[in-house]
Amino acid sequence: MTFEIFGCGTIRSLFPKSIAKCLVNLQSLEIFNCHMLAEVVSADARENEVTKICERLEFPKLRIVNLSSLTQFKSFTSQSNSGFDRQTLFNQVNFPNVECMDVKRLDCTVKLIEFDSIQSLQSLEYLHVLECKAFQVLFDFEGMKVTNDDAEINMLGRLETLLLTDLPQLVNIKRMVPEGIRVFQNLTNLDVTGCESLRYLFSLSIVNSLVALEELSIDNCKALEEIIGREEEENTSETRNIVMDANTPSNLHHFTQVVSMDAKRNGVIDMLEFPKLNSLVLIGLSNFKSFRFESNNDSII
Numbered sequence: 001m002t003f004e005i006f007g008c009g010t011i012r013s014l015f016p017k018s019i020a021k022c023l024v025n026l027q028s029l030e031i032f033n034c035h036m037l038a039e040v041v042s043a044d045a046r047e048n049e050v051t052k053i054c055e056r057l058e059f060p061k062l063r064i065v066n067l068s069s070l071t072q073f074k075s076f077t078s079q080s081n082s083g084f085d086r087q088t089l090f091n092q093v094n095f096p097n098v099e100c101m102d103v104k105r106l107d108c109t110v111k112l113i114e115f116d117s118i119q120s121l122q123s124l125e126y127l128h129v130l131e132c133k134a135f136q137v138l139f140d141f142e143g144m145k146v147t148n149d150d151a152e153i154n155m156l157g158r159l160e161t162l163l164l165t166d167l168p169q170l171v172n173i174k175r176m177v178p179e180g181i182r183v184f185q186n187l188t189n190l191d192v193t194g195c196e197s198l199r200y201l202f203s204l205s206i207v208n209s210l211v212a213l214e215e216l217s218i219d220n221c222k223a224l225e226e227i228i229g230r231e232e233e234e235n236t237s238e239t240r241n242i243v244m245d246a247n248t249p250s251n252l253h254h255f256t257q258v259v260s261m262d263a264k265r266n267g268v269i270d271m272l273e274f275p276k277l278n279s280l281v282l283i284g285l286s287n288f289k290s291f292r293f294e295s296n297n298d299s300i301i
Contacts, residue, residue, distance in 0.1 A: 003023075006034075009035055011037055027061050028064040031068070035070070039073070058094040059098075065095070065103075067089075067102070075109065090117050095117075111138070112135065114142075115140065122155075124156065130166060132167055134169055135169060136169050137174075137175050141175060155183050159184060160187060160189065169197055170198050173202075177206055184206065193217075198224055211275060215278070216274075224285050
């Protein structure tokens, strides 16, 4: 079952929740140029506030989600719209089989998804977020509890391609990942372009998960200072090893401020291990301060 809607300029929502619950065979959802649309699923008229907050929707067969040019769109479900800080695109909704997601030109949404729905994206392979000018965070893990300290939990484990384009307010790709959670372990291609508020790409807490990364491209991110930064909640004295082949092809130009990663930050040398990286492009990073390559011969670029 495929649902596609294009150019419906006055519609504000698509389905009441009672209808959305019946869409168990929906496989593709594509919505374009509906400039008054605020949500996909609206609350039923008789639904009480407790039900709004607690009940989750699931689309078990949905594989493709494409949302584009929805200037008033705030969230997938109405229960996400209780306040500005909660303007999260996908909240209180599960997509266990979504493989491909395009989110483009949404002006009012602050976050892509929060922890209670991140867990459902177990099949996501491709994500492109473009020209969403209010986006500040993609994956927000704040509030997630890990009960078994010995168990390692993988999330977003099938995501292979992540494209982030022209997101001027983006400050975090992921935020507050708890200890014991691994993310992006199969990410092979990361392209970040025109994210002018982003100061770093990866935090120390997830560096060891990025063993599959093959292609990394960063272009016109004017605030970017380093590849690895530290989130406020991180507190570690661990030193990590950089292992990058000296023959790794790279394109390094248009830097106006470059210093060696030998500079220590808070007493910690932020180090990086990308054993499969074979393509690196860094362009237009006017505030870039640190990056280090180390081969077996300890050569530094």
